[in-house]
Amino acid sequence: MGTITTAMCNSFKQELLGGVHDLDTHTLKIALIKPSPTGNFGAATTNYSELTGSSDEATGTNYSAGGQALDSATITLSGTTAFVDFADEVFSNLTITAAGALLYNTSASNKAIAVFSFGSNVASTAGDFTVIFPTADASNAVIRIT
Numbered sequence: 371m372g373t374i375t376t377a378m379c380n381s382f383k384q385e386l387l388g389g390v391h392d393l394d395t396h397t398l399k400i401a402l403i404k405p406s407p408t409g410n411f412g413a414a415t416t417n418y419s420e421l422t423g424s425s426d427e428a429t430g431t432n433y434s435a436g437g438q439a440l441d442s443a444t445i446t447l448s449g450t451t452a453f454v455d456f457a458d459e460v461f462s463n464l465t466i467t468a469a470g471a472l473l474y475n476t477s478a479s480n481k482a483i484a485v486f487s488f489g490s491n492v493a494s495t496a497g498d499f500t501v502i503f504p505t506a507d508a509s510n511a512v513i514r515i516t
Contacts, residue, residue: 382482415485416481465495472484
């Protein structure tokens, strides 16, 4: 059985310094990871293809493979910490169970940005499945550089 570990992807850190990712203009997506994946997802994840190659993307009614584009990326500097925030992502009218999510950049060949474990399986039955991003500040934002 595989694992889902919340982490910023190591490849993303390197690619960010190389100018591969532009978080407020590129198309970023979030895809859901099924419960009990066969692959391991975390800091070593490099690409969305790892999710599809291991058939570990969640499936369900009204969920489209590849997930959904994130909205409203806002980059902020607070003191010496830069961070990015996104609007909470609502997947409408889903029947699905997911254990985590992969944030990735479709504008940069589907390169992975971060993996998130939900801590347990989260289900929706013919309702909204919402990924709530943490508070947008220097201590809590989903992506921070200090």
